[in-house]
Amino acid sequence: MFSIVGHFHPVFVHLPIGILLLAFILQWWQRRKPEAQVGQAINLSLLVGMISAIVSCITGYFLSRSDDYDEDMVNQHQWLGIAVAVLAIVLYYLRVKQQGGRWHWPMMIVLVVLVALTGHVGGSLTHGSDYLTRPFSAIGSGDDTAKQVIITNVQEAAAYAQVVQPVLQEKCFSCHNKNKQKGGFRMDQPDLLLKGGKTGVSIVPGNAETGDLMKRLLLPKEHEDHMPPKEKPQLTEQELALIHWWIASGASFDKKVKDLQQPEAIKSTLLALQGAPKSEAPKLPDAIPAEPVGKANDSALKRIRDLGAVILPVSRNSNYLTVSFMNATGLRNHDLQLILPLKEQLTWVRMGQPVIDDSAMSYLVQCKNIPRLQLDHTGITDAGMAQLKQLTQLQYLNIVGTKVTAQGLQQLKGLTALRSVYCYQTSIRKADMDGLQQALPGVAIDTGGYRVPLLATDTTEVKPANSK
């Protein structure tokens, strides 16, 4: 019964904040424009604000008894709330009786300050004390994810602090922390995490099946006892697997991952943590620039189409263009000057015409936004490659079947966005790779030439042993 009344606290609690603030604004207005007849309005808003403040105090009292919050903060909130209610009553009484007129305004200011303080402490109780300041601290440190330590070698990582705790921190701590302990359960301290809350022991080290924690995590989302509550962000399967593994292997708070037993099933999940925060695989950079670009000139588009090329926006609502000259059989090098009016818009470029050679590169390199360039089976040589290093946004380069050599490819040194180069059927060999990888660190250079060996089983057939 009490708890039902208590749960109405969030319903009422915003009323006094708004209404008393309105009373404050009206009073301020009256001081500026005494001719404005708002005296009655001030009284009415004070009355309603006062009543809602009292209701909030009562419901809040029951909520503090039925739920598990940090005692100090609840006390603060409680007395601040009562102070608001009392001050509102006094002020209303004085105004109605038209007494102590010169104190009305100072009291109103105090009232608003109290309302703000009460609200802030209340907010800290429900959202966590660092809720308001978190975005600011993130600005200081660059961005949100930068704070997370990137695991370079998962085997060397601390099993709890680096693997399990980040999950709990993100999905559980907001309700089970120092200030707020739903169900009497606090998770940010190792001993309390093991101990559990009102419903029993949360973790039995070495036995993931018995503890309350795992049980609640695994219950169907619709189940009343499921955690986190269904409207909150849920744990992913990988996160569940990691917690299950950590408990099953002894729920140790100081061991490293390599010291714990690792069944086959968990290995890939652990490996996925490596090198990426939040167990997310590194996202490929977007192939299309994020900045919007102006619309392409229609007559320029038409001239390119007349060459037989296929030129299209990358998607609806985008002005960036992709162009393929695959069907442009009569193409000559100097025709490519027609792309210059579109140099801002061009992104994916596919040449596919053997007549295109180094002399066309001077036009291509003016298209600064090209992330993806397919020059396979063209006449480009090392001289053309030297020009390509002006394409600072280049991510993908295909020079399959060209005369480019390792020296030519080395000239792309300094292209930081570059991530893959395909140079099958060129003179570039595996032996050149050491030098190339030094010049182009982090770029996947594929020299191709893969073979699939012929196995005896490829050409023979299994025969039935002896047909029954």
Next chain:
Amino acid sequence: MTQKELHNQRLVNEANARALHHLTRRHFLKESAMGLGALAMGALLGGCGGGKEELAQTPFDAAHPLAPKLPLFPGKAKSVIYLHMAGAPSQLELFDYKPALMKLDGQDCPQSLLEGKRFAFIRGVPKMLGPQAAFKQRGQSGAWVSDHMPHLASVADEVSFLKAVTTDQFNHGPAQLLMHTGSARLGRPSIGSWATYGLGTENQNLPGFVVLTSGGKFPDAGKSVWGSGFLPSVYQGVQCRSEGDPVLFIQDPAGMDRDLRKASIDAINEVNRQQYAEYQDPEILSRISQYEMAYKMQISVPDVMNINDEPQYIHDMYGTQPGKSCYANNVLLARKLVEKGVRFVQLFDWGWDSHGTDSNLAIDVGFINKCRQVDKATTALLLDLKQRGLLEDTLVVWGGEFGRTPMMENREGKQNPFKGRDHHVEAFTIWMAGGGIKRGTSYGETDEIGYSAISGKTTAFDIQATILNQLGFDHEQFTYQFQGRPFRLTDVHGRVIEEIIA
């Protein structure tokens, strides 16, 4: 008068005669009843159908139906090669390693697995059948691939496995239709048709959607599995022959030179244009463009569709058998087509229906031979696309229409002559590679005997949604107005499988 002019004159005369025929009283009486009915019908349908706005949204330009169109967002994949193993390969002998099933080998299947279930052929209480293959973990990802596919095992790190795919159709035809058209019943466009409808073809000289078959038989669902359903017929899959000339009559017959061919197509198109001016039926425009495409294909097809031009080491890599009809040849052809800008290549390989009713369909005989037929070529496809820089934007999908039971099939309650497994809808494996799919991952799990999905369950709709997503389409917004309502490939289902997207 030259031969060319004579020829054209004949065609125009014939068209004029047909047009005059339409002015006769007999024709009027014969057709008017139907015609008026159709008129009324059209008004009725138009009345409940789309307004102007919807028409404008429908990206169908009858004059240039295969012109490339725009995806909703920039897609990661530009082409798709869908390798369908018709008949449904056994996941339990390939990718879903279940040592616990081995322990139950030969024992009676527990009642709990049979109650309330229906199987295509299993009756009574079948015996359990342990994995009939040796498994190892492969590559850095540690994916389980059996020794039946030693080549694919070597490139397991390129692939994302979906291990808990489910379906609700346990017969081949409906299950294949569901997989490719989003409905177990006939009449819906196939996924390749949707893709070409949405994106067109990059190469104006080739069809956007090409179908190749091997294994001696067509898939059980028939040609509907690559049909265009209610989409304009120009989007249906173009089936190429896998033996001899891929397209018949591609060469001009003796005595017919290229100019004469051009002249006759021009004349036919002129007749069709007059026809269009009279009737305004957009399908006539499609027909004109198809004639033009066929003319262009005479030049492009002999070049692209001839795998004999490929160097010997490429043939060795795929294990092709020139002149024969086989999967390896088709796979090599698929690579060539994708290289030339074909949007969707659909391969069907028949013969995976390992019931154990004869040695070709035995899990320990014919099935192994099927694996050997496809293993080398499939692996070569992935590596060849990779070395050409095409795997980044080509999505490769490999799988069947359903899975196979952990129980040994006992047709009509009697023991089959060979070891075999029945159709199974509750769990099977499909893999995807390239086209913006993660490398070396696995999503979804089955229980310890591989009977049903326990986590990461996916459906045919999810796979379709994922393929469309990689091509740049939101499967929930990519629709076609038909019979008064917008239709989707995934109907009201489907979720993009974000877990395997890079």
